[in-house]
Amino acid sequence: MAGSEEIKSRSNARVKQLRAAFAGQERLSEGLLAIEGEHLLEEAVRSGLEIRTVFLTEHQQIPDGVKATTEIVRLSTDVFRSAVETRSPQGIAALVAPAKFEIAEIFERQDQALIVIAAGLQDPGNLGTIIRSAEAFGANGVIATPGTVSVWNQKAVRASVGSVFRLPVATAATQEIADLAAEYGVRLLAAMGSAKGGVLRAQDISLSEPCAFLIGNEGAGLSQEWMKLGAESITIPCPGPVESLNAAVAASLLLYEASRQRSLETRRGAPRIPGPLRRRPTGATR
Structure with a gap:
């Protein structure tokens, strides 16, 4: 030294x-x-x-x-x-x-895919927290769309508490994500603040199948572009007089519900869900 x-x-x-x-x-x-x-x-x-x-x-x-x-x-x-x-x-x-991953790596474990898509998130603390929760609940990875704060933002790195060093995080445009989701049979679920007509309640649908949660911008929410690509709406019912949840809280609760359902499937005799994708960092800048 x-x-x-x-x-x-x-x-x-x-x-x-x-x-x-x-x-x-x-x-x-x-x-x-x-x-x-x-x-x-x-x-x-x-x-x-x-x-x-x-x-x-x-x-x-x-x-x-x-x-x-x-x-x-x-x-x-x-x-x-x-x-x-x-x-x-x-x-x-x-x-x-820093580790660098390709979007295709996140879809590799297609039979048990669990993905979070950050669509235009601006708060680095939210992004870092989502990455930490994604690793905690066994997600394949996180995908950030253009307009989302950098995953290597200092506040995002600190909020992830090290998860950003291990969990695959990639950046991709909306259409590329939609094409890969269709190719691998991943259900796109757009997080919404309230249960209106046609909005699915998280506990009422199967999250044991391959799925990706879309978390929109903190102020504007998700763009109509995602809905045009076939994303279904999902919500977390709240009995209190709150219009919507913080983006990171919503993503964490959805990830927990998916993890809970998959754990139940395992205990009922289904094949054991493998742990999160572990891969040596590739493509680091020299």
Whole structure:
């Protein structure tokens, strides 16, 4: 490991790269993802991501699991604060090569497909929470349509609590998703806020079959484009006087209901549902 001398210049090349990665500037960061905090770094190591550089303030110890060949850069507290985004930095950050997945990989386990499609979500906290819930309830993966906040947004990464490092997440246009859903026999279910005519209640339909939940924009909801492609409407009945649920809450409840139904099928003697797709990250930017 290198980098025992403390860097005190904000204009240092490595510091600039870290700052660019936190800002989402892919070209200046050379396609690397910045993460902050010991827990996220541990999750990245556990998930098999390539850790390129670890940045530490003077009193921080090198975290367990970091390879001896990994570049270690020591920064003064002031310089570290200038590069990261949080108000109370933990003194540990890293540049990692993010996992990249193709949309076809998410549809591979077609017999038990469980997918979440984020259609125009703008809140990174919602997206990160959905990714975490998707992994928790055994989904194949998450698909983001154009206009959805970046999966590598810092708030999204933190909200996923490491799930984004493991669960396949891909980006695809509406028609491409619809074509693959038709090809693999995946039922498209559009989440709605209220049970009007023609809207299915989540507990009244079988979610044990291949399905994909469409979660729309926090304000505008889902576009009519999805309905024209044959998506059915589904809702979570709420006895209280609430018009609709938060996007991440709705997605999590739908995923739970699908997981619950599939667990019941397993206990009744159906073939055991395999765990979420585990695949080594591919296509990382070098």
